Amino acid sequence: MLTVLTHSHDPFYNQAFEEFVFETFREDDVFLLWQNSPAVIVGSYQNICREVHVETLRRLGIPIVRRMSGGGTVYHDLGNVNYTYITNQDGPLDYDRCLGPVIQALNDIGVPARKNRTCDIAIGDQKISGSAQRAAGGRVLHHGTLLFQSDLAVLDQITTHHKNDCFQSKGTVSAICPVTNIADHLSKPMTLAEFGARLLDRMVPPGSPRLTLTPEQVAAVCRLRDEKYRSWAWTWGKTPTFTYEKSGIFAGAPIRVAYQAKRGIVSGAEIDCAALDGGEAARLLNGSRLDPEGFDEICRTLVGDRVEELMDWLL
């Protein structure tokens, strides 16, 4: 087992870093620990709009990053520690092979963790960790979150609880689970830094290789970050085909919004509302990219003020 150290908290960089390590270190088992500044990380095949309040995230300045593994949406902040476990794929898919050693290591350092459902780690019945995998070329990448002292109120604020009905969409739907922070369940308190260091020592015993990327490798990660993980094509263009329909009241008038999007491109837009020019709205939306920044501009053209309110109707 070896580790490659990363000290970046940039969620786009860290997704690229993980993919780079997966593609580059092909011989050994690899264990990584890393942290992101506040970010929403969605599964490879998820409809972002169905999973989170895009407009709320924009207001909070929290970026959305698509990862390369399956599964649902997670919220990361600096109270959360992520781990990645890369190994050979021999035999059928198996979460326990990766989860087992991590749960053992958590127990060893005083965290009363246990396995829950297929690929969660819990304390009691409350989830502290969710995980997902990507398998390619005979290797498997398993990664998961570890809620140590995350701001769980934000998690609740950005998750859609009642919005899903507006979407007719394929793609993976997230499970909303009761969660808890590890720090609240320790008999002997430790800091997040101590938690990370002890976990790493258990998984990658002292004496095992602890590597850092060369400047050339860091440059390659930055290219991958910019060309893939920061791109519209990856984040929004990979949205599964969906149709959207929502009605209610906007600016005191009844409103009905409907459109569809395939490969992230909007078509068939219909907006009926006396408070704005529906024909113009449809003209602006059709052919446009499914993109909060672009939608924001369209809203500005249509209503001037009340932009945020109209955004909530469109996404």
Add this chain to the structure above:
Amino acid sequence: MEKELTMPKLRPEMENGVLCAWLKEEGDTVTAGEPLFEIETDKVVNQIEATESGVLKKQLFEEGDTVNVETAVAILETK
């Protein structure tokens, strides 16, 4: 010769998987070992590689479709 590529059974309990993405278009040349499509099941995205070289003749499902295990997903024209 035509060869069918099927939805693999990745775990004993697996009944179906979602075809998330085609990585090759119809008419594209494919070499053995090259990734052809991606599937998702139980939070795992799995890249499925071509077992032989040839030309991708037919995509039998669309992205987003749920496909039962061992059902043909693609037809590969091999020499």
